[in-house]
Amino acid sequence: MTSYRNFEHLQDIFASNESIKHGVKMTMSNFFFDKKMEDTIEAGHLAKFQETLTRKELKGVRRDTAIISEHAINQQANVVDAYQLIAPAIDTDKYMFFLYDVVTSKGGILETRKITGDLLNQEQELLDEYDASAIINATGVNAHETAGDESVYPLRGALVRVVNDGKRFPKVTDALAVTHDDTYGTPEDMVFIVPRNDNILILGGLVQPKEWELDLTLESPEIVRMRERCNNFVPGLENAEYDPDAPLVQGLRPFRGSNVRVERELRQRADGKTSTIVHSYGQGGSGFSLSYGCAGDVLDLVQEIEDGVAPMKMSVIMKAKAEAQAQLAVPVA
Numbered sequence: 001m002t003s004y005r006n007f008e009h010l011q012d013i014f015a016s017n018e019s020i021k022h023g024v025k026m027t028m029s030n031f032f033f034d035k036k037m038e039d040t041i042e043a044g045h046l047a048k049f050q051e052t053l054t055r056k057e058l059k060g061v062r063r064d065t066a067i068i069s070e071h072a073i074n075q076q077a078n079v080v081d082a083y084q085l086i087a088p089a090i091d092t093d094k095y096m097f098f099l100y101d102v103v104t105s106k107g108g109i110l111e112t113r114k115i116t117g118d119l120l121n122q123e124q125e126l127l128d129e130y131d132a133s134a135i136i137n138a139t140g141v142n143a144h145e146t147a148g149d150e151s152v153y154p155l156r157g158a159l160v161r162v163v164n165d166g167k168r169f170p171k172v173t174d175a176l177a178v179t180h181d182d183t184y185g186t187p188e189d190m191v192f193i194v195p196r197n198d199n200i201l202i203l204g205g206l207v208q209p210k211e212w213e214l215d216l217t218l219e220s221p222e223i224v225r226m227r228e229r230c231n232n233f234v235p236g237l238e239n240a241e242y243d244p245d246a247p248l249v250q251g252l253r254p255f256r257g258s259n260v261r262v263e264r265e266l267r268q269r270a271d272g273k274t275s276t277i278v279h280s281y282g283q284g285g286s287g288f289s290l291s292y293g294c295a296g297d298v299l300d301l302v303q304e305i306e307d308g309v310a311p312m313k314m315s316v317i318m319k320a321k322a323e324a325q326a327q328l329a330v331p332v333a
């Protein structure tokens with residue numbers, strides 16, 4: 001499950017010249033750090049940056065402290081290191097409609113219905129009802145119920161949306177991020193300022209583990225603090241006007257402490273048959289980034305079911321894939 005598969009796909013969508021329809025835009029994305037990346041090795045920023053240098057599909061990769069002065073960010077914001085690259089930014093309102101059209105144009109039928117309890121206990125009834133050969137479980141944080149997986153929990157997040165027309169503050173055209181740092185930071189150290197489309201800018205971010213309620217408002221203390229972090233990072237944002245359609249959006253990122261789960265159901269059914277459920281959940285704050293990679297893996301697993309192959313643990317599959325990849329990397333003399 002790789003985000004590069006997704007990157008290439010989104011790049012193709014952008015190149016199709018229909019980004020207005022899809023909401024996908026290639027955007028210069030800048031990452032700022034309050035320490036040299038070499039001094040925070042455990043946080044993984046340097047490794048991530050070094051990986052970007054090895055991927056020829058990534059354009060505009062550059063590490064340079066000059067990036068700090070090239071942007072209208074607070075030069076006293078204690079930023080000492082930065083890199084940038086061109087990455088897809090998605091207007092998810094448009095993109096979800098686009099995906100809806102893709103599914104329905106291929107004959108998919110969407111039905112809204114709540115399923116209560118563990119899927120394994122009702123698998124055969126559901127297969128019979130829909131005349132299906134497999135069930136894909138992509139229920140996000142609710143997988144704790146539908147897959148009986150107690151390791152899944154929410155990371156509540158929220159974004160403020162403001163008008164980005166250049167009237168109340170200089171228009172922001174690049175994505176600007178100070179990444180959340182598990183190792184050194186507090187959960188409230190993240191700054192995420194991204195043009196959603198030509199007119200709306202989103203301001204974040206917030207990561208609140210195990211908060212289930214979507215009851216945040218613009219006046220909630222953590223939202224006020226989030227705004228203040230953004231205002232401090234890009235002076236002028238304090239004058240921004242809220243997006244009248246949706247000034248605040250919030251959601252539950254489905255997180256699994258260990259890993260994303262893209263795996264067949266390993267538990268045996270009560271009738272002794274092998275389950276035909278394929279799980280894909282726990283993508284946390286990267287559900288869009290990982291979507292095509294995970295979907296490709298799901299497709300492989302469904303194929304396995306159709307071929308009558310027994311289910312394997314995800315760790316075993318990943319080890320086998322890594323070994324196959326290592327073999328491919330051996331130069332042939």
Ligand SMILES: Cc1cc2nc3c(=O)[nH]c(=O)nc-3n(C[C@H](O)[C@H](O)[C@H](O)COP(=O)(O)OP(=O)(O)OC[C@H]3O[C@@H](n4cnc5c(N)ncnc54)[C@H](O)[C@@H]3O)c2cc1C
Pocket residue numbers: 113114115116117138139140141142143146156157158159249250251252253254280281282283284285286287288289290
């Ligand atoms: C503030 C915020 C910012 C984010 N930023 C990014 C970002 O920059 N990049 C990125 O890649 N990702 C981002 N994400 C994360 C991304 O939104 C999630 O990873 C993604 O939504 C997870 O998708 P999902 O389909 O697995 O789960 P969900 O979006 O939660 O969808 C699960 C679906 O299953 C349905 N469902 C659940 N239980 C049942 C049931 N029992 N019966 C029937 N249906 C059920 C739900 O109704 C829902 O439609 C962000 C999330 C938040 C909240």
